Amino acid sequence: MKLKKAMALFLAAAMVFSLAACGSSKEAGEKTEDSANDDAAADDGAADGSELHVAMITDTGGVNDQSFNQSAWEGLSELKEETGATVNYMESKQASDFVTNLDRLADNGATLLWGIGYACADGILEAAEANPDLQYAIVDNAYEETPDNITGVTFRAQEPSFMVGYIAGKTTETNKVGFVGGTQSGQIDLFQYGYEAGVQYAAKELAKEIEVSVQYAESFSDAAKGKAIANKMYSDGCDVVYHAAGGSGTGVIEAAKEADKWAIGVDRDQAYLAPDNVLTSALKLVGKAVKEVSIDFMNGEEIGGKTLEYGLAEDCVGIPEDHANMADGVYEDTMELAEKIKAGEITPPGTKADYDTFIADL
DSSP, X not given: OOSSGGGHHHHTTOOOSOOSOXXXXXXXXXXXXXXXXXXXXXXXXXSTTTTOEEEEEOOTTOTTSSSHHHHHHHHHHXXXXXXXXXXXXXXXXXXXXXXXXXXXXXXXXXXXXXXXXXXXXXXXXXXXXXXXXSEEEEETOXXXXXXXXXXXXXXXXXXXXXXXXXXXXXXXSSXXXXXXXXXXXXXXXXXXXXXXXXXXXXXXXXTSOOEEEEEEOSOSSOHHXXXXXXXXXXXXXXXXXXXXXXXXXXXXXXXXXXXXXXXXXXXXXXXXXXXXXXXXXXXEOHHHHHHHHHXXXXXXXXXXXXXXXXOGGGTOEXXXXXXXXXXXXXXXXXXXXXHHHHTTSOXXXXXXXXXXXXXXXX
C-alpha cells in the first residue's frame, strides 16, 4: 500500500506550496513561556520591534496541539527572533478563561493581543470593548462589524481541503474515506465541504463512486475521542481519513498508524507524527499570518477594523512538497488543480449550499 516510504523520514520537513511570507490581501494558570519572556526582556532595544509586546491566548486545544495554536505560537516566536519583540501566551482550559487571560496579558504589558480560533471571538470582542486603547486580533473569525481595535484573520481553508480531498480520492482502494471534525461550525464547514468536493472531483475523474464518512469529536482537545472515531471509520472500510480537529486529530493519526491506514493532517505538516501513515496535510499557515500582521502593527500600519483573508493566491495555504506516500502523478495533478483554483477556474465550496451546487455542476 505504501509507495516510496523510505523517503518519507528524510522529506517530511520539506514544505510548499509556497511557504514564502504571506501576502496581505493582506488554573487557567498563566502558561507564559518564561524563557521566551526573559530572553525578550534581555533583547530590549536590540531590534526594531524591541518596544513591541505581543501576546496570544490559545483556545482549549492548548499551545501544543500540533495544529493551529502551536502554529500561531511558532509565528510569535519567529517574531521575537526577528525583531526583538516581547512575546508570550496563556492557555485557556475553558471558554470562561478567554477574557480573564486577555486581561492578565494586558496587565503584563501586551499592546497587541491575539485570540487563536473562532471560539475566542466573544472574548476578544468583550476585551476590546473594555480596552479601546489596545489592539486585538483573532484567527478564524470575521465579525459582521469589526471594531476599530480588532483585526480578523481568516483563511480559505476549503482550498487546501479540496486538494487533500482530491488526493484521498485518487488514493483510496476501498472507495470509502473519512472526515473527522472538532466541533461543528461555519469555520470547520470550510474543511469538511472543501474535502468532500475534492473527493468527488477525483471520483468523477476516475469514473467511480467514493463514499465520505463524516463525524465530529465535539472537541479540539480529546485525542482519545478522535482516535475512537477514526478506529471505527477504518474498521468500517475507510482507508483514508482527514481530520480538522486540532488536538483531537492527533488521535486520528495514531489510529492510522496502528491500523496501517492513511491519515491526512491539518494546519501544519503533520507527517512527523507518523511518517509512514500521513498521506499529506492541508496547510494553513497561521503562524506566518500572525507574524506578518504583528509586523504591520509594529510598523504603524492601520490594521484594525478589517478582516484579512488568506488562501492559495496569497501563498498562505497549500500542501507539503513531500509526496513520497502518493502514487505517481497524484502530486503533480493536485498542483495543477491548485493553479486552477488560483486562476478562479475551480472554486472549492465552503458551505453545504455551495457544495450541493458544486456537485450538481460536476
